[in-house]
Amino acid sequence: MSELKELLIEEMQDILHAENQLTKALPKMSQAARNPKLREAFEKHLTQTRGHIERLEQAFELLGEKAQATPCKAMEGLVAEGSERIQESEGKNDVSADLALIGAAQKVEHYEISGYGTLRTLARQLGELEVEKLLTRTLGEEESADFLLSEVAKPIIQAGTSELYEAQTGKKQTAGVR
Numbered sequence: 001m002s003e004l005k006e007l008l009i010e011e012m013q014d015i016l017h018a019e020n021q022l023t024k025a026l027p028k029m030s031q032a033a034r035n036p037k038l039r040e041a042f043e044k045h046l047t048q049t050r051g052h053i054e055r056l057e058q059a060f061e062l063l064g065e066k067a068q069a070t071p072c073k074a075m076e077g078l079v080a081e082g083s084e085r086i087q088e089s090e091g092k093n094d095v096s097a098d099l100a101l102i103g104a105a106q107k108v109e110h111y112e113i114s115g116y117g118t119l120r121t122l123a124r125q126l127g128e129l130e131v132e133k134l135l136t137r138t139l140g141e142e143e144s145a146d147f148l149l150s151e152v153a154k155p156i157i158q159a160g161t162s163e164l165y166e167a168q169t170g171k172k173q174t175a176g177v178r
């Protein structure tokens, strides 16, 4: 086997473990979310993540390899940080709790985006076009999950700004005050 193919397989084994960990972490994130749209975003991404695992399994098959996961230390760290945010969120207000969860989730998404970007490039380099297609579809979903989190964050950030305004001025923020 070429070294490049070995690298592709090793990176796929790493991200498979990362995705497996996420199927356990996302339900906890969803449970901790206060905003219903955020909860929905986590649930949607859980369904997508299961699909990512299936695509990886298909990609392994196309490459004639067993779908085997090797420990992904980076995701272990990101998931551990996410768990800390969940624990800390218990005593916090809705805005801070949800923004902390979004921050943790976006770190995960950015890790996955970079991982799938590398994988896709390696597959293309090796002429594994079917594998490349599968990885590109997953990459697109990771990017849209990241975008969705930013969209969900906007009204939460606005609510935080209003709260701050009220705390500082004692007045309700009216429309047009930004």
Ligand SMILES: [Fe+2]
Pocket (backbone or CB within 6 Å): 019, 048, 049, 052, 112, 138, 142
């Ligand atoms: Fe994923």
